Amino acid sequence: MVITKTLDTFDSTKKLAGHSFTSGWLLNSLRENDKLYSQLFGNRLVKDITAFDVSGGKGFLSIVLRCTVFFVDSVNDTDDVYTTILKIPGFDSFKNDFLTDQLRTIFTEFHKSECDFYNILAPILDGPTPTVFKTVEWILDESEGCIHMEDLTMRGRTMTYFETVNLAQIKCLIQHLAHMHKNILCSDTKIWKEKHLKSSTGFIEVLDMMNESVEVLLKKCDFEGKSLK
Template sequence: MANTDTAKLFSNEDFAGEMLSDSVVSNGFIVEKLLDGSDQFREIMKCSKIKTICGKDICESNGFTSKIYLVSIEFQQENGNSSEQQKFSAVMKTVCPKRVQDSIMSTITDVNKNQKDDIGKEEFMEKIAKNISLIHNQECDFYTLFGNISKEIMPLPDIYYIQKSDLEKDTPGVIIMEDLTESSCMVPIYEGLSVQQIKTIVRHLAAFHHFLLCETDANWKKICGKFVFEDCENDFGDRIVENVVEWNKDYFEVPLRKLKNVVKSKQMIYALRECAQEFGLPELLVHGDLWTNNLLWKKTADGSNPERVAAFMDWQLLFKGNLAVDIANIISCCEPDVRKELESFILEYYYDEFSRRMHDSGKSVGYRIEQLRKAYEYAFISKTVSMCGMAHMCAQIKKEDGEDKNKTLAKRAKIAVEDAVVLVERIAPEWLCL
């Protein structure tokens, strides 16, 4: 229910108390938060009333841990002149733990259906709900600390309002941010990223890592400890492997089962975090989910392939660990031949960019390219299993995209897994499941 003062901002005061679409907040709630967080919105409201608010689910119900709404607001001048209407839009992200639970259980089926409670479903789902709340709150902490960072270093959307999730109080998690839908675009996962796009991303990562080490205090270390899903990995990962194999035996039965140990907690934690310490790399803030759908690109006037990043999105899986994880994640979004071309030079490219910035600040890098390459190898191994899970999930929930497109993802994952098996045989044969 909107308060009386907020209701007066609407042409129809009853509209303030109505919920935005099927979201967890009211129209009045959104207006209150935009008044506090957006200079542009406040300026419009000086001589206007709100005529309409509409909320559209722009994830088309495919968001994994949240729902994302495009909030469109139309105004009417206080003199009633409808010919002078203005518009304002924002994007609202809300976390939905129950929805995530349903999505996980429908995607990761229990392959041993006849065994009673073989995955401890109730305990597992409770853990998932807590983790969903946790990762939203970590994203809130990230935007609180870095919301004003230079977009030349790390492009982020402007943030208007942040509300942390509290499961005990049933408080929904909410982030209201700048609308970039008109000025930016995503590269479809099926198309794959280009070499130039990867180089652009890597330059931003190098700039951000330098910023963390040289230009900010250490408060960022407090917002991310362990990898948030590590307690679930043994159950969660095993079922990803078995369900992917059941889905496509021809591609994955032999190579993926060899990597089944990779998704155990001990190995995953080593690849994502501990190997960085062992190889002498600094533990840095890792995005953790850097792939095509979490990158917005600035549209080009002629419609050509975009090469400038508008925003790095969805920092909910961030953690402190192996800086090479983000590099491994993003080049896994390329076609196999492009990935292999990138692997021949992209680590040196990152290292040169990072070294230049460190030297300009009078600081030493502290590690050699060989150490970075070792960390990348473990990051790549850990990534390949999730690539298979992503290919499987897209085949289940994006059937309308067509068989050929889903085959593209499956083939991309198959080749990555085969490459990972060769890598494990060389650097960590004890991880193989034979």
């Protein structure tokens, strides 16, 4: 009896939205780290993986790629798919004039702090945070970093600047904060105490850049030289 082994049909070397991370890298991360994917889709063959930038220019230090996995045996490519998020830090939203070597280093430390939060602190806090499957360190001028996490499209959204919250939402937020504070205060302080302070003053270092951005904004809005009071 001859046993034929069927393989995935997608191009595993295809780069996601032009970045260094490939379709093969993403699928390996899903199969190794995403329990939901392993349970529901782990045995299905993959025919393609696409990536679309959903940050829409709103990202401060990162682009957010919504990656969609298509399967060989899918009845249709609209509903029978799996989506996941890849957050890649970078300087795409900044002009080179603003980026000093100091700022570039600070921004890489921001990414490291975010990775440390998800890898070390989030499990202790036990709060409503996204499930993170894998983090990759950002080595400046050498290799890209990333945070591979669950897609929250169907169970969350980003509020706009002008939206307000109601009392029920505020109460829910306070309950979560109290729970997280209790957990961190009851945990072993050796895990976190004085270990995550390096980036605590990072935004102070970028204030000059932000001030320059305000000048540009006022000029574009025709407020230059006018009182905002």
